[in-house]
Amino acid sequence: MSVDVIEEEWLLSTEQVRALLEWIRGHAADDRSMYPFMLTVAEQALRPGEARALRVRDVVFPEGDRGVLTVRHRGVAREIPLHLQFVEFLREWIDGAGLREDDLLFPGRRGGPLPASVCRRVWQQAQEAVLPRDDLYSWRLGEPISILRESCLAEWLRMGISPFAVAELAGVAPAWLALRYPYCFRRGDVEIDWGHLAKAMVLPKRKR
Numbered sequence: 001m002s003v004d005v006i007e008e009e010w011l012l013s014t015e016q017v018r019a020l021l022e023w024i025r026g027h028a029a030d031d032r033s034m035y036p037f038m039l040t041v042a043e044q045a046l047r048p049g050e051a052r053a054l055r056v057r058d059v060v061f062p063e064g065d066r067g068v069l070t071v072r073h074r075g076v077a078r079e080i081p082l083h084l085q086f087v088e089f090l091r092e093w094i095d096g097a098g099l100r101e102d103d104l105l106f107p108g109r110r111g112g113p114l115p116a117s118v119c120r121r122v123w124q125q126a127q128e129a130v131l132p133r134d135d136l137y138s139w140r141l142g143e144p145i146s147i148l149r150e151s152c153l154a155e156w157l158r159m160g161i162s163p164f165a166v167a168e169l170a171g172v173a174p175a176w177l178a179l180r181y182p183y184c185f186r187r188g189d190v191e192i193d194w195g196h197l198a199k200a201m202v203l204p205k206r207k208r
Contacts (some may be wrong), residue, residue: 003179009144011108011152016131017042023126033106033114034122036093041145044080045152045170046071048145052114054105059090073171080169083137119145153177 012020028034039049052175059082060068067082067090082090090105094157100104108114123145149170156166157177163185167174180183 002143003176005182006039006150006183007178008154008183010147010150011154012143012147017148017151019130020126023130023171024122027073027125027129031109031114031118032097033108034119036089036146037106037119038123038148040087042148042152043086043147043157044071044082046080047171048116048119049072049073052104052116052119055101056094056099056103056105057101058105059094061087061091066077070183071171078168078171085122098134150180154181154184157181 004028007192021042024038025035037051040046040054043047044051051075053072054069058070060070063200065084065087067087069080069082070077071080086205093099094105097107103111105111106114108118127143148188151171153166156169158171163174163177170177
């Protein structure tokens with residue numbers, strides 16, 4: 001499996017993600033789907049293409065405090081649980097936008113898919129407005145929207161969420177995560193019980 005490592009310094013911090021989303025919410029009024037689209041990519045770790053393809057019927061609001069989002073990638077569907085706060089956000093968005101079951105969840109101005117070019121333009125503007133522009137960080141201004149997904153996945157792993165659970169939510173293999181974010185699997189503070197390990201590795205004695 002060949003996977004490119006994404007360097008740790010390329011990832012966005014939680015504070016930077018929050019600031020970028022706040023800027024988009026306040027400056028992308030002409031593209032009303034932009035903020036909920038970006039927020040969904042950032043909080044649910046979706047591929048931007050997956051989020052653009054979502055329809056209202058892909059969101060299920062069962063009774064209780066959780067919802068379910070069905071996402072598809074290359075013909076394979078996966079379900080993502082939604083916490084209460086995000087469920088409420090999506091409910092308000094769908095009702096406020098007057099969306100129906102078969103509508104795109106994040107439609108463009110004319111009801112069709114949200115144009116990728118428009119998303120990239122708004123994202124670039126947000127980066128230029130929010131991210132540091134000094135010599136140390138100015139190179140980060142060209143990062144694609146998918147850095148929101150990358151940063152979320154790395155954050156989940158740092159929080160100690162099982163790589164198997166993260167992989168299932170992201171639609172990737174656990175091994176892909178280990179190769180993509182190796183720094184999230186470092187455990188330098190773990191003490192090894194060498195005595196116990198030595199006993200466990202002793203082979204049984206062969207009978208003569």
